[in-house]
Amino acid sequence: MAETALQDRTAKQLRLLEQALDSGRLGPVKRLVNTLSPAEIGNLLESLPPHKRQIVWGLVDPEDDGEVLVHVGDEVREDLLKAMDPDEIVAAAESLDIDDLADLLEDLPDTVIDEVLKSMDRENRERLEQMLTYEEDTAGRLMNPDVVTVRADVSVDVVLRYLRLRGELPEATDRLYIVSRRRQYLGGISLAQLLTADPAVAVNRLIDSEQPAIDADTPVAEVAERFANHDWLSAPVVDENNVLLGRITIDDVVDIIRAQAEHQALGAAGLDEDEDLFAPVPRTTRRRAVWLGINLLTAFLASWVIGNFEGVLQKVVACAVLMPIVASMGGVAGTQVLTLMVRAQALGQVSPANALSLLRKEVLVALANGLVWALAVGSVALAIYRDAWLALAFGAAMVINLIAAALSGVFLPLVLRRVGIDPALAGGVILTTVTDCCGFASFLGLSTLLLMQ
Amino acid sequence: MAETALQDRTAKQLRLLEQALDSGRLGPVKRLVNTLSPAEIGNLLESLPPHKRQIVWGLVDPEDDGEVLVHVGDEVREDLLKAMDPDEIVAAAESLDIDDLADLLEDLPDTVIDEVLKSMDRENRERLEQMLTYEEDTAGRLMNPDVVTVRADVSVDVVLRYLRLRGELPEATDRLYIVSRRRQYLGGISLAQLLTADPAVAVNRLIDSEQPAIDADTPVAEVAERFANHDWLSAPVVDENNVLLGRITIDDVVDIIRAQAEHQALGAAGLDEDEDLFAPVPRTTRRRAVWLGINLLTAFLASWVIGNFEGVLQKVVACAVLMPIVASMGGVAGTQVLTLMVRAQALGQVSPANALSLLRKEVLVALANGLVWALAVGSVALAIYRDAWLALAFGAAMVINLIAAALSGVFLPLVLRRVGIDPALAGGVILTTVTDCCGFASFLGLSTLLLMQ
Structure with missing residues (x-):
C-alpha cells in the first residue's frame, strides 16, 4: 500500500x-x-x-x-x-x-x-x-444478532411510532427486516424508504425482497465476495429454515478483506498474520525454522541436480558462473505467471476452456521473451568467454527454462487447488524449485552435450 | 484468498x-x-x-x-x-x-x-x-456530490416532511449533513436518529459533529485507513473552506482496499493490476521483458561475484554444487523479514525507536537459525564430501548470509521509503540481489581462504 x-x-x-x-x-x-x-x-x-x-x-x-x-x-x-x-x-x-x-x-x-x-x-x-x-469464519459467527424486525401487515406510520418508542437503533442499522410470525425472513425495508414513504402505506407494499439472505454457515470469504459484488451495506443471516438470526454489516466485511490481503501477503513468505511483531526470539526462531527447513530441502534438490554435472563444471568453470542466471530468470518469469493465475483463481476467472487459451498465450510470451533474452545473454557469454558452444547452451537453456516457467506458472495453481493446497501460499516455493532444477539441468546438460565431446 | x-x-x-x-x-x-x-x-x-x-x-x-x-x-x-x-x-x-x-x-x-x-x-x-x-486517487474524485443537506435551526418534523416531499434519497445515504447558509459543514444527523427522535426537537440538538470531514485532496489510501479505523459507513468531503462538496460511502472504500491488495500482490511480481489477462502476446511480451531485464541485471551482478572466485570453483567442484543453497536460504530468510517490515510500515507501526528493537530481535533470530542450519548443512556436506574445511566454510557462510538477510530485511524498506520507492514493489528484487551476492561471496570467499592454502 x-x-x-x-x-x-x-x-x-x-x-x-x-x-x-x-x-x-x-x-x-x-x-x-x-x-x-x-x-x-x-x-x-x-x-x-x-x-x-x-x-x-x-x-x-x-x-x-x-x-x-x-x-x-x-x-x-x-x-x-x-x-x-x-x-x-x-x-x-x-x-x-x-x-x-x-x-x-x-x-x-x-x-x-x-x-x-x-x-x-x-x-x-x-x-x-x-x-x-x-x-469460526462463517457468517453465523460474524453476524450481530441485534436486529430490528417488523411485520409485513402494519403501516409505515405504525413502524415510525414503534421506532420512536424503541429509541436508539443498533449501530450501523440501514434497514429493518420483515419477518413472518415464525421469524422467517421475508425481505427488508430501508430507513431511507421509511423516511420518504407515505405513512399510510402498508409495509408489505414497500418490502424489498431483492436481497437474498445469507446462510449462517457460509464462509466469511464468500460473504465478502457477495458484499463487494452487490455493494451491500448489510445483509440478513438466516438458519437452514430461513429463520432470521442476525445481520452482517459492511464494517465487518472491510475487516475480513483486509485480513485476507494480509494473510495472502504474509502466507506467501511462510508467515502468520496473527504473529506478534515482537514475539520472543525463541518462539520466532522456531517458526521461521520450519519455513527455512522446507526451503532447505528444495535447495538441496536443486543442488543434487547440479551435482550430476560435476564433469562439465570441473572442465568449464564458466558453467558455474553462468548457471544461476538461467535459474533466476526462470524463477522471475514463472512467478509472474503464477501471480496472475492465483489472482484469476481468486476471482473465479479460471475455467478449463480459458486455462487453455491462457496457456497458449503464456507459452508464446515465454518463447518470445526467451528468444530475446537468449540472444542477449548468449552474446554477453560469447563476448566474455569466446566460446560459441557455451553461448549456445546458455541461450538455449534460457528459452527452455522460460517455457518451463510458463507451463508451471499455469499448471501448478490448477493442480495445487485440485489437491486442496492454497496456491497463494505454497505456489512460490514449488515453482522456484521447478525453475531452479530445470534451469540447472538444461544449462548443464546442454553444456555437457556441446562442450564435452 | x-x-x-x-x-x-x-x-x-x-x-x-x-x-x-x-x-x-x-x-x-x-x-x-x-x-x-x-x-x-x-x-x-x-x-x-x-x-x-x-x-x-x-x-x-x-x-x-x-x-x-x-x-x-x-x-x-x-x-x-x-x-x-x-x-x-x-x-x-x-x-x-x-x-x-x-x-x-x-x-x-x-x-x-x-x-x-x-x-x-x-x-x-x-x-x-x-x-x-x-x-485522481483523491477524496475529491471518489466522492459523490449527491448529498442531502438540512439546516440546523429546523425541527425534526420539518426534516421528515421535507424528506417525504423529496422522495427517494441518494443510494447508501445513512445520514443527512447539516450545513450553514454558506454550505459549510457543521455535522451530521443519522437516519436512525431522525426515526427515533421526538419530532418537535430541533435538529441542532441532535447534531453529531464527532465525525470530522475529509479534505477533498486527501489520498484515497488515507480515506480507506480512516474508514477502517473508525468503522464509518460514509464520510463528508469538504473543500479548503470547509464547504461541503459530497460524501464518500464505504462501498467505494471496499473497492479501494481490494485494489490496494491487488496492486501490492501483482506489483511485487512487476505486474500491473489494470492489465488484461488476455492482452495481445506482443504487448505482454514487451511488458514482461522490462521486469526480466531488470532481473537479468541483478543476476549478472551475482554472476560477476561468482566469477571472482574461479580459482576455488576450478579446484573444488563441490563449491559450485553447494553455493546456490547458501544464496537461496538467505533469500528466503530475508524475504520473511522484509514482508513483516513492509506490513508494519503500511500500518504505520515503524518508528526509529522500535526499528532498533526489531533489528535486535531479527538479528538474534537470524543468528539462532543460522547456527541451527549451519550445523545441519555442515554435517550433510561433511558426510558427502568428507572435507571438514568445506563443511566449515559452508556452515559459516550460512550464518553470515542469514544475518545479512536480517539486516537487509529491516534496513532496506526504511531506506527505500526514505528515497520515495515503494518497498512492497521493489524490495524483493533488491533484497534477493543482496542475499545472492552476499551468499556467493561469503561461501566462495571462505572456501578460497580455507581450501586454497
Whole structure:
C-alpha cells in the first residue's frame, strides 16, 4: 500500500509516544492514547515492544479495553489478557457487542467465560450460545444478532411510532427486516424508504425482497465476495429454515478483506498474520525454522541436480558462473505467471476452456521473451568467454527454462487447488524449485552435450 | 484468498458460458449473463479471450453497460469501448452516478465527452467539472456530490416532511449533513436518529459533529485507513473552506482496499493490476521483458561475484554444487523479514525507536537459525564430501548470509521509503540481489581462504 500522510502521522505518534515513555512522563502518554480510536490503540500496542506495550495498555481507558482487544492479533491479545485481572476482563467483555464478544470469547480463561455468561441476560446468552454453534469464519459467527424486525401487515406510520418508542437503533442499522410470525425472513425495508414513504402505506407494499439472505454457515470469504459484488451495506443471516438470526454489516466485511490481503501477503513468505511483531526470539526462531527447513530441502534438490554435472563444471568453470542466471530468470518469469493465475483463481476467472487459451498465450510470451533474452545473454557469454558452444547452451537453456516457467506458472495453481493446497501460499516455493532444477539441468546438460565431446 | 463456493460457482458459470458460446447458442448465454450483477459481468468479461468477450459484451443489457465499464480494469475497458458506437457510450455514461462517471470519463473519446457533458443539466455538469479539478486517487474524485443537506435551526418534523416531499434519497445515504447558509459543514444527523427522535426537537440538538470531514485532496489510501479505523459507513468531503462538496460511502472504500491488495500482490511480481489477462502476446511480451531485464541485471551482478572466485570453483567442484543453497536460504530468510517490515510500515507501526528493537530481535533470530542450519548443512556436506574445511566454510557462510538477510530485511524498506520507492514493489528484487551476492561471496570467499592454502 502506498505511503500516506495518515501512516506518517501514526508513525509520528508512535515516535512521540516512545519518547514520552523513555522519559517516564506517563501523563502525556495517557492523554495521547486516549485521543485514539480503539482500532488505532490496537495498532499502536502492536507496534510496541512487550514492556512498553504493558505500560501503555495500563493507561488505556478501561471503557475501551474490550474494543481494543477485538482489534489486535491473537498473539498480542494473549499478551494483553495476561496483564488483566479476571474482573477487568469481565468488565471489558461486558462492554462489547455480542458479535465482538463471540470473537473474543475463545481466548478468555474458562472461569472468566463463566463470569461473562452469568452477567448477561438470558436472551443475549442464548443468542451468543447460538452463534457459537457455528464454526469460526462463517457468517453465523460474524453476524450481530441485534436486529430490528417488523411485520409485513402494519403501516409505515405504525413502524415510525414503534421506532420512536424503541429509541436508539443498533449501530450501523440501514434497514429493518420483515419477518413472518415464525421469524422467517421475508425481505427488508430501508430507513431511507421509511423516511420518504407515505405513512399510510402498508409495509408489505414497500418490502424489498431483492436481497437474498445469507446462510449462517457460509464462509466469511464468500460473504465478502457477495458484499463487494452487490455493494451491500448489510445483509440478513438466516438458519437452514430461513429463520432470521442476525445481520452482517459492511464494517465487518472491510475487516475480513483486509485480513485476507494480509494473510495472502504474509502466507506467501511462510508467515502468520496473527504473529506478534515482537514475539520472543525463541518462539520466532522456531517458526521461521520450519519455513527455512522446507526451503532447505528444495535447495538441496536443486543442488543434487547440479551435482550430476560435476564433469562439465570441473572442465568449464564458466558453467558455474553462468548457471544461476538461467535459474533466476526462470524463477522471475514463472512467478509472474503464477501471480496472475492465483489472482484469476481468486476471482473465479479460471475455467478449463480459458486455462487453455491462457496457456497458449503464456507459452508464446515465454518463447518470445526467451528468444530475446537468449540472444542477449548468449552474446554477453560469447563476448566474455569466446566460446560459441557455451553461448549456445546458455541461450538455449534460457528459452527452455522460460517455457518451463510458463507451463508451471499455469499448471501448478490448477493442480495445487485440485489437491486442496492454497496456491497463494505454497505456489512460490514449488515453482522456484521447478525453475531452479530445470534451469540447472538444461544449462548443464546442454553444456555437457556441446562442450564435452 | 481461500477458495470459496462462490468462486467455484463463478468458475462454473464461466465454463457453462464458454460451452454455450462454443456451441453458438447465444440465447442461454444472454439469459445467464443478465442474471448477474454488473460487477459479476465485469469479472466474467475479464476472464474471456477477446473474441468471446466481444460476443458476450454485445449480449449485456444496455442498461448495465455503464456499470459494467466501471467494474473492469483499464485495459479491458478500452477493449470494450472500442466495440461501442458513440451513441451507445453516451447512453451508458448517462446511466451512471456522477462519481462513477468521473471515474470513466478520462477513458472516453473527446467527442463522446462533449456529448455526455451536453446531455447533463447545468448543476450536475458543474459538479462533475469541480470533481475533475481534483487529482485522481483523491477524496475529491471518489466522492459523490449527491448529498442531502438540512439546516440546523429546523425541527425534526420539518426534516421528515421535507424528506417525504423529496422522495427517494441518494443510494447508501445513512445520514443527512447539516450545513450553514454558506454550505459549510457543521455535522451530521443519522437516519436512525431522525426515526427515533421526538419530532418537535430541533435538529441542532441532535447534531453529531464527532465525525470530522475529509479534505477533498486527501489520498484515497488515507480515506480507506480512516474508514477502517473508525468503522464509518460514509464520510463528508469538504473543500479548503470547509464547504461541503459530497460524501464518500464505504462501498467505494471496499473497492479501494481490494485494489490496494491487488496492486501490492501483482506489483511485487512487476505486474500491473489494470492489465488484461488476455492482452495481445506482443504487448505482454514487451511488458514482461522490462521486469526480466531488470532481473537479468541483478543476476549478472551475482554472476560477476561468482566469477571472482574461479580459482576455488576450478579446484573444488563441490563449491559450485553447494553455493546456490547458501544464496537461496538467505533469500528466503530475508524475504520473511522484509514482508513483516513492509506490513508494519503500511500500518504505520515503524518508528526509529522500535526499528532498533526489531533489528535486535531479527538479528538474534537470524543468528539462532543460522547456527541451527549451519550445523545441519555442515554435517550433510561433511558426510558427502568428507572435507571438514568445506563443511566449515559452508556452515559459516550460512550464518553470515542469514544475518545479512536480517539486516537487509529491516534496513532496506526504511531506506527505500526514505528515497520515495515503494518497498512492497521493489524490495524483493533488491533484497534477493543482496542475499545472492552476499551468499556467493561469503561461501566462495571462505572456501578460497580455507581450501586454497
